[in-house]
Amino acid sequence: MESNIIISVEDIYKSYGNVHALEGVSFQVPRGSILGLLGPNGAGKTTLVNILTTLLKPDKGRALISGIDVARQPSKVRSRIGLAGQFAAVDENLTGKENLELVGTLYHLPRAEVRVRARRLLEEFSLTDAVNRKTKTYSGGMRRRLDVASSLIGEPEILFLDEPTTGLDPKSRLELWETIEGLVRKGTTVLLTTQYLEEADYLTDRIVIIDQGKVVAQGTSKELKSTIGGGVLEIHVADKQHVVALVEALNVFGPHADFALGIVTIPVKEGTKTLSETIRKIDAANIEISDIELRKPTLDEVFLELTGNNRPVPK
Numbered sequence: 001m002e003s004n005i006i007i008s009v010e011d012i013y014k015s016y017g018n019v020h021a022l023e024g025v026s027f028q029v030p031r032g033s034i035l036g037l038l039g040p041n042g043a044g045k046t047t048l049v050n051i052l053t054t055l056l057k058p059d060k061g062r063a064l065i066s067g068i069d070v071a072r073q074p075s076k077v078r079s080r081i082g083l084a085g086q087f088a089a090v091d092e093n094l095t096g097k098e099n100l101e102l103v104g105t106l107y108h109l110p111r112a113e114v115r116v117r118a119r120r121l122l123e124e125f126s127l128t129d130a131v132n133r134k135t136k137t138y139s140g141g142m143r144r145r146l147d148v149a150s151s152l153i154g155e156p157e158i159l160f161l162d163e164p165t166t167g168l169d170p171k172s173r174l175e176l177w178e179t180i181e182g183l184v185r186k187g188t189t190v191l192l193t194t195q196y197l198e199e200a201d202y203l204t205d206r207i208v209i210i211d212q213g214k215v216v217a218q219g220t221s222k223e224l225k226s227t228i229g230g231g232v233l234e235i236h237v238a239d240k241q242h243v244v245a246l247v248e249a250l251n252v253f254g255p256h257a258d259f260a261l262g263i264v265t266i267p268v269k270e271g272t273k274t275l276s277e278t279i280r281k282i283d284a285a286n287i288e289i290s291d292i293e294l295r296k297p298t299l300d301e302v303f304l305e306l307t308g309n310n311r312p313v314p315k
C-alpha cells in the first residue's frame with residue numbers, strides 16, 4: 001500500500017435485508033487532503049461513513065485507515081479518527097462545556113488538557129456565550145457546531161463529517177469551512193459528505209460521486225466538470241410564462257427548467273451544431289428569448305447528468 005494513502009476503501013458491499021446500500025465501492029484518499037463524498041439521498045454515504053468509523057461492519061470488501069483494517073481492529077482505528085455524524089450526537093441534559101469534556105474523557109485525555117481544548121473549541125465555534133447552558137436549549141445550528149467541535153477534541157488524524165453544514169446559516173457554514181481548511185493545513189485528512197455541491201466544489205480536493213451504492217464518477221471538481229464535454233447552453237426567455245413552451249420546442253434529452261428565473265439549460269454534446277439547431281428550433285416555435293449563452297457546466301449539472309436524479313434537497 002502506498003504510504004500517502006490514509007483511507008483505502010476496497011470493494012465494499014453492505015445490505016440491510018434486501019436493500020443493497022453499497023455495491024462494490026472503492027476509492028482512496030491521500031493523507032492531508034479533503035475528499036467530498038457526494039450522492040443523492042439514499043446513495044449510501046452514511047452507510048459508508050459508518051463502516052469507515054467502525055460503527056458498522058461491511059458484508060464484503062475491506063476498508064483500511066492508516067493501513068489498519070476497520071473491521072478487524074476497530075479500537076485501534078477509533079483512536080485516530082473523529083466523527084461528526086449526520087444527526088448531532090449531543091447529550092441534551094449536559095451543557096456545551098460538559099458535552100465536550102465528556103467526549104474528551106472518552107479519548108482518555110488528562111482532565112486539564114481536556115479543559116484547555118474544550119475552551120479553545122468553544123471559542124473557535126462561537127459557542128462561548130452558551131458554554132454553561134444545557135444543550136437542549138441550543139438551536140439546531142448550535143448543536144451542529146457543538147457536535148463538530150466534539151469530533152475535534154481528540155485532535156484526530158482523520159476526520160469524518162457526515163453533512164457537517166446541513167442546517168447551518170451561511171455565516172456559520174463559512175466559519176466551518178474555514179475551520180476545516182485550517183485543520184487540513186495542519187495535516188488532518190478530512191472525508192466529508194455533503195448535499196451542497198458548491199461546498200464540494202469550494203472545499204474538496206477530490207470528489208467521489210456515489211449513486212445507488214456504486215461509484216459513478218470521481219476526480220477533481222475540474223475533471224468532473226469536463227465530463228460534460230461541450231458545456232451547457234443557457235437560454236433565458238423574455239417572458240417567464242414561456243418556459244414550458246421552450247422545453248417542448250427544444251425536445252431534447254435532459255433539458256432543465258428554472259421556472260422562477262425563466263431559464264432553460266441543456267447539456268451540449270456536439271458543440272456549435274447544437275447551438276445553431278437550438279436557435280432554429282426557438283425561431284420555429286416563435287419564442288422570444290432575452291439571452292442565450294454557451295458556458296461551462298456547474299458541478300450541479302455534472303451531478304444531474306451522472307446520477308440522473310434531481311438535486312438532493314438538504315434536510
Ligand SMILES: Nc1ncnc2c1ncn2[C@@H]1O[C@H](COP(=O)(O)OP(=O)(O)OP(=O)(O)O)[C@@H](O)[C@H]1O
Nearest residue numbers: 016019021039040041042043044045046047048086
Ligand atoms: N438501518 C437501516 N435499515 C434498513 N435500511 C437502511 C438502514 N440504513 C440505511 N438504509 C438504506 O440504505 C440505503 C443507503 O442509506 P444511507 O443512509 O447510507 O444513504 P445516504 O446517502 O446517507 O442518504 P442521505 O443523503 O439521505 O443521508 C437507503 O436505501 C436507506 O434506506
Ligand SMILES: [Mg+2]
Nearest residue numbers: 045046047086
Ligand atoms: Mg446520510
